[in-house]
Amino acid sequence: MKQLVILSGKGGTGKTSVAAALAHLASKEMSVVLVDADVDAANLELVLEPTRVEEHVFMGGQLAVIDPKQCQSCGSCYKVCRFDAVIPSDDHEPYRIDPLACEGCLSCIYQCPDGSIRSEEQQAGLWFRSDTRFGPLFHAHLFAGQENSGKLVTMVKQQGRLLALDEGRELLLVDGPPGIGCPVISASAGADLALLVAEPTVSGVHDLERALATVRHFRVPALVCINKADLNRTHTEGIQAFCAAEGIEVVGSLPYDGVVTEAMVCGQPVTAYQPQGPMTAALREMWTRIRHRLGHGG
DSSP: OEEEEEEESSSOSSHHHHHHHHHHHHHTTSOEEEEEOOTTSOOGGGGTOOEEEEEEEEEEEEEEEEOTTTOOOOOHHHHHOSSSOEEOOSTTOOOEEOTTTOOSOOHHHHHOSSOOEEEEEEEEEEEEEEEETTEEEEEEEEOTTOOOHHHHHHHHHHHHHHHHHHHTOSEEEEEEEESSSHHHHHHHTTOSEEEEEEOSSTTHHHHHHHHHHHHHHTTOOEEEEETTTTSOHHHHHHHHHHHHHHTOOEEEEOOOOTHHHHHHHTTSOHHHHOTTSHHHHHHHHHHHHHHHHTTOOO
């Protein structure tokens, strides 16, 4: 089994559209498991029309809870909290914890002289297994204001990997999160190849450089795709020059094409929506190069 993760230095570069198209093209030639690792804003399912078959609770970090029967309203927890999560009350009523403000540091538990504060694991989101016409999809929903998205990415990806191994599938295709933070590191772990989607903008080279530095740190080989490459030739040439200097292959230069938006509105990858268009031709050529780099030449 090979693992391909699709990343970008920032959001909005067309990463998910590329991932959906590659899922469609790859599924014609090999068995695929799909993972949407952008748990903070998962949207791969919008163009894959999945049928949900499993739903699981994701438990995140710790949350402090005050027992009102034991609380003596001494104010020790209020003084030690650095996140303004302890809500004091008048007339010696029990103190309370604001669950949205609590960061789970648990300093209040150690400070409380009455032992009236305990920690509870809180539900931070949900993760799902769905069926699509291109293969099983693992995806998740992180609740608003919750953290530990790196932990959730790891869980979702691990579920996809285990299924791929159990069923002898050939490719684990991961639509990764944008940026360079912990979720990106979790999505990249163990990958055989990373496809970095860049766009020809003022910050295009800078965003690509950040993403490339991240995957290189974890020794993941990288390829580059320039999306909307014909919108600004100067910036496109800047990205190409950067890749040449870094020894990174540009495997695809995708044109700007309004049909991508039409396909998304219809809930389809562009390669399925318009099989003979220029965008599909460019994506098909890019997939051929990626497939060879993964060791699936033919």
